[in-house]
Amino acid sequence: MDDYSSSSSSSSSSLMGKVDEGDGALLTAVLPLLKLLCLALIGLILVHPRTQLVPKSTFRLLSKLIFATFLPCLIFTHLGTSISYTNILQWWFIPVNVLLSTGIGFVLGYIVALICRPPPELFRFTIIMTAFGNTGNLPLAIISSVCHSVKNPFGPRCYGSGVAYVSFSQWVSAILAYTIVYHMMEPPLEFYEVIHIEENGDEEQHVDDDEIEIEIENPEPEVRGNNDLSQPLLVEAEWLGMEDREAEQFKTPFIARLFNGTSELPLPDSPRSLRCLAEPKVVKKIRTVAEKTPIKHILQPPTIASLLAIVVGVIPKLKSICFGSDAPLSVITDSLDIMAGAMVPSAMLILGGMLAEGPNESKLGTRTMVGIIVARLLVLPLIGIGVMTLADRWDLLIAEDELYRFVLLLQFTVPSAILLGTIAGLRGYAVSEASALLFWQHIFAIFSISLYIFIYMKLVLSFEN
Secondary structure, eight states, X not given: OXXXXXXXXXXXXXXXXXXXXXXXXXXXXXXXXXXXXXXXXXXXXXXXXTTOSSOHHHHHHHHHHIIIIIHHHHHHHHHHHHOXXXXXXXXXHHHHHXXXXXXXXXXXXXXXXXXXXXXXXXXXXHHHHHHOBOOSHHHHHHHHHHTTSTTOTTOTTHHHHHHHHHHTTHHHHHHHXXXXXXXXXXXXXXXXXXXXXXXXXXXXXXOOGGXXXXXXXXXXXXXXXXXXXXXXXXXXXXXXXXXXXXXXXXXXXXXXXHHHGGGGSOOOSSHHHHHHHHHHHHHHHHHHHHHHSOGGGGSOHHHHHHHHHHHHHHSHHHHHHHSSTTOTTHHHHHHHHHHHXXXXXXXXXXXXXXXXXXXXXXXXXXXXXXXXXXXXXXXXXXXXXXXXXXXXXTTOSOTTOHXXXXXXXXXXXXXXXXXXXXXXXXXXXXHHHHHHHHHHHHHHHHHHXXXXXXXXXXXXHHHHO
């Protein structure tokens, strides 16, 4: 009888232990999102039209401050202390993972566009919004929230290492945004009309690419500058240095005009002459596209901070001068670290302010919007688990580093980048659709990210056991 009671009590205690372990894992997954949700809720209350405790213009200035100061400080102070030449060789899969998640997102976006059949002018937009995720601010906020507790599952170095892992991918995201995304967000040529062709007196009219003015048949709300409070808050100041003087060139379908004009070229008499004449023309067009690509704007403050942190981190003498309690420049780096602490709460306040505006009207259609949300927030993370499983099996990941795996999985899980809304506003393409889609994605992401953080923690911590 005693043996039975003792065995019964031991089995009950083990069962209760499993239940407590499960509840603890669930709380560990949900609490970080609840903390961020509380911060976003404060921002929503502050900027909501019914309360208007803080003017919308203040939130725009705060978004500039995040992008130009808080985020670079966070990247430099934590990436600089963590990175070294050895770490660069070990962390190579982080930027590759960004490219993988984006490439898989492209395929999913194309499938969504084929199945859901959005309006033709929004076909490319559907692919873009599915492919490009928020690999910067939101992952940093999630890592900060997960590591906030002393009892976090990743140990005492959770915050510094997690921020370093996320920051190491910033330069890849910047290159993708300011090259591929910029040109893919070009307004479709077929939905524009030629309204004016310059004439030269009584001479014969000559049509040239530079003389054609193009106007949208159903124009989107124009972005008249950073002080225009009529534009959505998501069109934030993440594209510094591009002001009204350059705004018009952003809103023209430059590449479509350039390459569609090849049909008007004179046809040569022989294949050989065609090859000789076509090659310089193509090279010229490619060079023109490269000149029109805002490559110089890739070097924005967060990207500069990433590159500077890498340079300082891989040179031991520079690292010892900048970081450490006895470092000569420790006063400066400590000051930067203090400013970096404002990045996460400020970013969440901005997100709450964006949600306070509510969804704009959209021509995208409910079916396409649901398709993008499901593909981006439910299907892509599942594929990410498969990618990480294969990468771990092929020994491509750092051994016994659960936080490293968690950050890589997180890159597949986040909603579309808010920067896409900024680019949409600059290019005058699908501004309302971007605003509406980003709104609903972030609402649904509250539940999807909580679910997948729970799953990820179960997976990555299982490797430890």
